Amino acid sequence: MSDRIAILQPAMPLSAVERGATVVVRRINGGRQLRHRLYDLGLVQGAHVRVLKNDLPCPMIVAVRENSRVALGRGMTLHILVSPLDCSANGGEPA
Amino acid sequence: MTAIIALAGNPNVGKSSIFNALTGAQQHVGNWPGKTVEKKEGALRIGADEFLVVDLPGTYSLTAYSAEEIIARDFIIHERPSAVITVVDAANLERNLYLVAQLLELEVPVVLALNMTDIARGRGMTIDIEELSAQLGGLPVVETVGNRRLGIEALKAALAAAAARPVAPLVRPTYGGALGEELAALENAIAAQDGPAAGFRPNWLAARLLEDDAAIVEFMSAAGRDDLIAAARRAQVRIEAATGEDAETLIADQRYRFIGAIIEAAVVQPTGKLTASDRIDNLVTHPTWGLPVFLLVMWLVFQFTAGVSAPYLDWIDGLINGVVAGRAAALMTAAGLGGWPAGLLTGGIIAGVGGVLVFIPVLLFLYIALGVLEDSGYMARAAFVMDRFMRRLGLQGKSFIPMIVGFGCTVPAVYATRTLDNEKDRKVTAFLATFMSCGARLPVYVLIGAAFFGARATSLVFTMYLLGIGVALAVAYGFKRVVYKGTPPAPFLMELPPYRAPHPRDVWRQAWTRTRDFLVNAGTIILGVSVVLWLLMAIPAGRDAGRFNDVAAEDSLFGAVSGALAPVFAPAGFGSWEATGSLVTGFLAKEVVVGTMNQIYTGAADAPAPAPDSTLLHDIAAAARGFAEATVLTVQEMLNIIPRTLNLLPGLSLAEFDWLGAGDAAEEDTTGLQSALVASFARSAGSPAAGTVAAVAFSVFVLLYVPCMAATAAMRHEFGGRWMAAQIGFTLALAWLMAVLVYQGGSLLLRLGVM
Numbered sequence: 001m002s003d004r005i006a007i008l009q010p011a012m013p014l015s016a017v018e019r020g021a022t023v024v025v026r027r028i029n030g031g032r033q034l035r036h037r038l039y040d041l042g043l044v045q046g047a048h049v050r051v052l053k054n055d056l057p058c059p060m061i062v063a064v065r066e067n068s069r070v071a072l073g074r075g076m077t078l079h080i081l082v083s084p085l086d087c088s089a090n091g092g093e094p095a
Numbered sequence: 096m097t098a099i100i101a102l103a104g105n106p107n108v109g110k111s112s113i114f115n116a117l118t119g120a121q122q123h124v125g126n127w128p129g130k131t132v133e134k135k136e137g138a139l140r141i142g143a144d145e146f147l148v149v150d151l152p153g154t155y156s157l158t159a160y161s162a163e164e165i166i167a168r169d170f171i172i173h174e175r176p177s178a179v180i181t182v183v184d185a186a187n188l189e190r191n192l193y194l195v196a197q198l199l200e201l202e203v204p205v206v207l208a209l210n211m212t213d214i215a216r217g218r219g220m221t222i223d224i225e226e227l228s229a230q231l232g233g234l235p236v237v238e239t240v241g242n243r244r245l246g247i248e249a250l251k252a253a254l255a256a257a258a259a260r261p262v263a264p265l266v267r268p269t270y271g272g273a274l275g276e277e278l279a280a281l282e283n284a285i286a287a288q289d290g291p292a293a294g295f296r297p298n299w300l301a302a303r304l305l306e307d308d309a310a311i312v313e314f315m316s317a318a319g320r321d322d323l324i325a326a327a328r329r330a331q332v333r334i335e336a337a338t339g340e341d342a343e344t345l346i347a348d349q350r351y352r353f354i355g356a357i358i359e360a361a362v363v364q365p366t367g368k369l370t371a372s373d374r375i376d377n378l379v380t381h382p383t384w385g386l387p388v389f390l391l392v393m394w395l396v397f398q399f400t401a402g403v404s405a406p407y408l409d410w411i412d413g414l415i416n417g418v419v420a421g422r423a424a425a426l427m428t429a430a431g432l433g434g435w436p437a438g439l440l441t442g443g444i445i446a447g448v449g450g451v452l453v454f455i456p457v458l459l460f461l462y463i464a465l466g467v468l469e470d471s472g473y474m475a476r477a478a479f480v481m482d483r484f485m486r487r488l489g490l491q492g493k494s495f496i497p498m499i500v501g502f503g504c505t506v507p508a509v510y511a512t513r514t515l516d517n518e519k520d521r522k523v524t525a526f527l528a529t530f531m532s533c534g535a536r537l538p539v540y541v542l543i544g545a546a547f548f549g550a551r552a553t554s555l556v557f558t559m560y561l562l563g564i565g566v567a568l569a570v571a572y573g574f575k576r577v578v579y580k581g582t583p584p585a586p587f588l589m590e591l592p593p594y595r596a597p598h599p600r601d602v603w604r605q606a607w608t609r610t611r612d613f614l615v616n617a618g619t620i621i622l623g624v625s626v627v628l629w630l631l632m633a634i635p636a637g638r639d640a641g642r643f644n645d646v647a648a649e650d651s652l653f654g655a656v657s658g659a660l661a662p663v664f665a666p667a668g669f670g671s672w673e674a675t676g677s678l679v680t681g682f683l684a685k686e687v688v689v690g691t692m693n694q695i696y697t698g699a700a701d702a703p704a705p706a707p708d709s710t711l712l713h714d715i716a717a718a719a720r721g722f723a724e725a726t727v728l729t730v731q732e733m734l735n736i737i738p739r740t741l742n743l744l745p746g747l748s749l750a751e752f753d754w755l756g757a758g759d760a761a762e763e764d765t766t767g768l769q770s771a772l773v774a775s776f777a778r779s780a781g782s783p784a785a786g787t788v789a790a791v792a793f794s795v796f797v798l799l800y801v802p803c804m805a806a807t808a809a810m811r812h813e814f815g816g817r818w819m820a821a822q823i824g825f826t827l828a829l830a831w832l833m834a835v836l837v838y839q840g841g842s843l844l845l846r847l848g849v850m
Binding site for chain 1 (some may be wrong): 156218364376382385593
C-alpha cells in the first residue's frame with residue numbers, strides 16, 4: 001500500500017494530539033475490517049476530528065464531524081494519522 | 096396483500112420510538128429466518144391501507160461485515176419493501192446520512208424521518224428541511240420527535256404517498272476519477288450478459304465487487320461469474336496504482352463528499368462547542384471517577400431488581416400457591432374429578448407454571464433497569480470505563496455489555512455479542528455471560544436463602560452473584576493464558592450516544608415485550624415439563640411400587656431415574672434423588688428447578704386449601720388488599736434505596752422506611768417447601784449444619800451448570816455444535832468441582848468447629 005499522502009503531509013498519530021485540538025484525518029492504516037468500521041463512524045481522510053479526552057490508559061474520546069462522539073482504543077489511535085487544522089479554524093474548548 | 100415498510104437507521108437514533116409510535120401495541124418480536132437476531136414487526140393502518148412495518152437491525156452501513164448489515168441489506172434487496180423509512184438523528188446528521196447514501200444506492204423509495212430535531216435545535220443547529228429534501232432529489236423529509244410522538248401523522252402521510260406511487264431516488268453518490276471509470280466498465284460488463292441478477296442492479300454489484308464485499312463475491316462465484324470477480328480484482332490493482340488508495344476507501348471518501356455538499360447547503364451549525372453530554376462525560380468517563388460511578392450504577396441496578404421487585408414476587412407467590420391452587424383443587428373435586436385430574440392440575444400444572452409466573456416482577460424490574468441503562472446512553476460509558484480492565488482479561492470494553500445483559504437472561508446476552516467485531520471475543524464473551532446469574536437462577540437462591548438463612552437470605556443471593564462474576568473473570572483469564580495465547584483483544588471502537596432522559600413509555604414497552612416473550616417461550620417449555628414430570632412421578636417404577644397416581648414419589652419412574660444419578664452428587668452433599676431430579680429438569684430451564692422442587696416436595700402431598708369459610712369474594716378482596724400492600728411496599732423499597740446507598744458511606748446509618756410494620760412479611764406460603772428442603776438436605780448431608788453447607792453447594796451448582804436449553808440452542812446457533820458441546824461439558828465439570836469444593840471445604844470447617 002502506498003504512503004504517498006502520509007509522506008506529503010506532516011502527520012502524527014491521533015494519540016499524540018492534545019485535548020481540545022482539532023485535526024484533519026490524513027490516512028488510516030490497519031486491516032480492512034478496522035478501516036471499514038472507522039469509515040462507518042465518519043472517520044475517513046479529510047474528516048475533522050476534535051479531541052475531547054486523551055487520558056492514559058483510557059480510550060480516547062473524539063468529536064467526529066462536529067456532532068458525533070466516538071471512543072477509540074489506544075491501539076487504534078496509533079493507526080490514525082492526522083495533521084493540524086489551520087490555526088484559524090481551530091475550535092478549542094474554553095478552559 | 097399488505098405492503099411492507101422497512102425501518103432502517105443507525106443505532107441510538109430513536110428508531111424504536113418511531114416504530115412504537117407507528118405500530119402502537121400491535122407488534123411482536125421474532126427472529127430473522129435462519130438467524131437469531133431479533134426481528135420486530137408491527138401492523139400499521141393508514142386510512143384504508145394496511146402495512147406491515149419491519150424494524151431492520153440498527154446499522155451504520157450496509158456492507159457485509161456483520162450479520163445485522165447483511166440482514167438489513169438482503170431484506171431491502173429481496174423483499175422489495177414499498178418504502179424504506181430511514182430514521183436519522185438530526186443532531187448527528189452528517190454521519191447518519193452515510194447510511195442514507197447507501198440506501199439511495201439501492202434505489203428503493205426512501206422516506207427520511209428527521210428525528211430528535213429538538214436536540215439539534217438545542218445545540219444551535221439550523222436545518223433547512225426544504226433544502227435538505229431538494230438536495231436529496233426531492234426525497235420526502237419529515238421532522239419527528241419520536242419519543243414525544245411528534246410528526247408521526249406527517250410521517251404516515253408521506254409514507255402513504257410514497258407507497259402509493261413509488262419513485263426511486265433521483266440522486267445518489269457519484270463516483271469520479273479512476274474509480275468512476277473502472278466502475279462504469281465493470282457495470283457494463285455485468286449488464287451486458289444477464290441483465291440484473293436476482294434483483295441486484297449492475298452499478299450496485301460493480302461497486303460491491305470493487306469493495307471485495309464478501310457476500311457479493313460469494314454470490315457471483317456461485318452464479319459462475321468468476322470472470323467478473325477476476326475483472327474486479329484487476330480493476331482494484333489499477334485503481335490503487337493510479338490513486339494510492341483502495342476502492343473501499345475511495346468509495347467511502349466520495350460518499351462523504353456527496354454528504355458534505357448536502358450538509359453545506361442545508362445545515363448551519365456552531366463548531367467547537369461542548370455539549371451537556373460532554374460535560375457529563377467529563378465525570379463519567381474520568382480515569383479516576385469513572386469506576387466509582389460505574390460501581391454505584393451497578394449497585395442501584397441490583398437494589399432495584401432484587402429488592403424493589405420482592406413485594407410483588409411475594410404477592411404473586413401467595414396468590415398462586417394459596418388461592419389459585421386451593422380454588423382449583425376445590426373446583427375439580429366438586430366436578431367429580433378429584434382423583435388424578437386434580438393431581439395433574441394442582442401438583443403438575445399450577446405448581447410448575449406457578450413457579451415461573453412468580454418471577455414476572457423480577458424480570459420486569461430487571462428489564463426496566465437494563466432499558467434505562469441502554470436508553471440513557473450509560474451502557475456505552477460502562478463499556479468505556481471497563482475497557483482497561485477487560486483488556487487485562489484479554490477482552491475489550493464492549494464485551495461488558497453482553498455480560499450485564501446476562502444478569503437478565505443468557506439468551507439475549509448471547510445475541511448481544513453480535514456487536515463485537517471478532518469471533519474470538521464473541522465466543523469468549525458468550526461463554527462468560529453464562530456465568531452471570533440470570534433472572535431464572537434468582538428464585539433458586541431466594542428459595543434456598545429463605546429456607547436455610549432466614550433473614551440473611553439476601554447475603555446468599557449477593558454471594559452467588561459475586562461468585563458468578565468471579566468465576567467469569569477467572570475463566571476469561573484462563574482463556575487468555577491457555578486457549579487464546581497471543582491473540583490481542585479487538586480494538587475498542589464505539590459511538591458514545593448523547594445522554595438522554597429515557598422515555599418511560601418506551602422503556603416500559605420494551606421491558607414488557609421482552610418479559611412477555613420470555614414467559615411465552617419459557618412458559619411453553621415449563622408447561623410441557625410440568626406435565627411430563629407429573630406423569631413420571633405418577634407412574635410407579637416397578638410392579639410392587641404402587642398404582643398410577645398413587646405412588647410414593649421416590650418409588651415413581653422419576654424417583655428411580657434421579658435416584659440412580661444421585662450418587663454423583665454425594666461428594667457435594669446433595670446426593671438425594673429430589674435434589675438430583677430438580678437439577679435434571681433444570682437443564683431445560685433453570686426456573687424449572689423451583690417448580691420441580693415444589694412438585695416433588697409438596698406437590699401431591701398437601702395442596703394448600705383455602706380457609707373453609709372463605710368465599711370467592713373474600714379471596715378476591717384479600718388478593719386486592721395484598722396487591723395494594725405490595726404496591727406500597729414497592730414504593731417504600733424504591734425510596735429505601737436512598738438510605739441503603741448512603742449507608743454505604745462509612746459513619747452513616749440512616750433508618751429505612753417501614754410503613755406497614757415489620758411483621759407483615761408474608762412468608763407462610765412457602766414454609767412447607769422450605770421445611771421439606773431443610774429436612775431433605777440435612778438427611779442427604781448427615782446433619783442440619785452439613786445440610787446448610789450442602790444447600791450452598793447446591794446453589795453453586797445451579798449457578799454454574801449448563802445455563803438452559805434455550806441458551807444452549809442460542810450458543811449452537813451462533814457458534815456451532817462443537818462450541819456448544821464444549822460449553823456443556825466445561826460448565827458441568829466446573830459446577831460439579833466447585834460444588835464439591837464448597838461442600839467439602841465447608842464440612843471441614845464444621846468439623847474443625849470454625850463455623
